[in-house]
Amino acid sequence: MEGRASRQGGNGRTKVDRRVPVGMITGHNRSRAQRSEAKRENWPGEGDRRTTERRYGPTIDPEEERRRPPGLGRELKEMERIMQERFVPRNEGGGLGARLKKLLTGGTLWEEIRRIQLRHRSEVVDEFGFDPKMADQMGPLLRFLYESYFRVELRGHANLPSSGRALLVANHSGTLPMDAAMLMMGMQREHEAHRMVRPLVEDFVYHAPVLGTIIRRMGGVRANFENAERLLERGRVAAVFPEGIQGIGKPFSQRYQLQRFGRGGFVKLALRTRSPIIPVAIVGAEEAYPLLFKFRGLARSTGVPFLPVTPTFPLLGPLGLVPLPSKWLILVGGPIYIHESFGARDWNNRVLVNKVAEQVRSTIQSMVDDTLAKRRSAFLG
């Protein structure tokens, strides 16, 4: 169930013991897997990555990524250090007179305005607006939620390859998208390569005032085919929640019943970019925000799809936004290489796409069910 992975020496590839029956998707033998691994090395998107990111931003070289575990955040920080050297006005020295003159002419005021504004911002963001300083500052809160509050247990994270593209597909639950944050946190802390997962965020959250900006700066990317393609082509890890709003907005009585998987956009994505799909089951998030009702009428004017009613919200006001301390378990399944069974051209075969999406959905559903069967209590685990 945990999808035990055993490291294979030398080429640094993981071979996965898949116990989840995925039927036709995984109907391939190992030698075939290896052959297309070799093919994957010189896929066009990989080769020209250097030219497209030649001038700006971290050049994600798979070799280098392997050598330097902290990854993107560290490279951005290094760039920021260089930027700071360029921007911070050099101390021009001078005695008391010069300093007094500077103060009177407003010289320090200008620096002060800058300093205050850049207190919570880094001077360099990556191409999707990820702000390492912001992530650092939110770190303690997320760490608290991860370690002490939800007591997240992450299993099977070795199923995520240490380098190269991958598409995490997870079930969605909880009224606030807390599951994405915990998945990100988990992979960053516990994966051997400390891989950064970029969750693809629903539009109404991404463009929401304040919240959307925070999510973007913490690494969220707007859920859009082109954006996801760009991420994967650059060898990053994207996380999708194909249930979308339906997943967040299902009532408590339907907890852990996976909703329709969108229109299978993630399958097209995996086929187009030749990325492995890695199923992820998140258990515990449903109990964090048990949804009793949803109000549609009131919400329409504000742009959110519905106004959630949980046992504590809106009864306790903003305090009701505090999640219940459920015990979480995140299970990462073995990678599914659908692009090995099907060609890149199949991405517009709608019947096939739907079939594969349904297979992945049932895989995740069975992972969720197995975990639920073993779980004794929602809050104690």
Add this chain to the structure above:
Amino acid sequence: MTTADRHSESDSRPGQGDGERVVAISGARGMLGSALIRALEEDRRYTKVVAFDLQKPDFALQKTVFHKIDLTLPGVDAEMARVLRAEQVDTFVHLAFLSNFTHRTSWAHELESIGTLHVLNACTESRTRKVVLWSQSLCYGANPGNPAYLREGHELVGAAGPNDTYISDKIDAERQVRQFAEEHPDRRVTVLRMAPILDRDASNFISNMLSNRTIPVLLGHDPLLQFLHSDDADRALKMVVDEDHAGVFNIAADGVLPLRTITGLLGRVPLPLPLALARRVAGVLWMGQVIDVPPSFLDYLRYPCVMDTQKAQQKLRFFAERDIHEIVAEMAGRIEADRRVA
């Protein structure tokens, strides 16, 4: 730009031998036009430059011939065609577009939309074999549905504003040029969609906005912005005049930065306004001609309008030399210098 794209596969060498080329430039007195004339004056491959504008460029001209032309006048196309034929112009660079929003919307429409019509008519009637159009990233429009990086094939939506034709005129010009390319498959048509130009001397809506001590921003919104240094803009323009590259190309500097980070780096005070209030206030101020930026521009402070420059890198082999940080640092230097003078 399907037709133009089809032709972009073809050769990218100059069509004629050295020292035989003649280039005409509309909007020659503008910053891009002046820079292009300077570059062409020094280039031996060009025998002559024909400059069209209302006023003569303010520097000494050697091989440049100036013709006073008002693109808004009827019948100007025949006049231009006569000049193009007489001078044997092979390339027309159409730069006569406004880089600032204006309250004179009907005049702007005549200049940009009808002006392009006149230019294309003149090109049809002469033996111009290449047309280069300057366009802006604003044409894509800032929409919630935009991908993080807009490709050339994306639809040009512009901004939805009843009295705001600034962007729709530019989109119309692009549409006309696209049609021209389809009707004349034998002529090379290049469109450069450039990000807002920002540097020490730039004078457009974005540099004016950032020159203010306080900068209005929308509460809770912080879009990623993209710029272009004028050196790179000039270089890109010269490149497509020198070589033949049909099609549309996004030209922008590498890197993006959020608006609030830019105000921070520039030491400007952001003034956060709630969207509903900002829209109303901007509407009233625009109507009263107090501000020069229409309320529809608020979308650009809310949603992303950032271009993907991969096509220019791969097909033109154009790489911007200044990234966004150098551009913002230069702008900071300009602000610092202004402050010292004051």
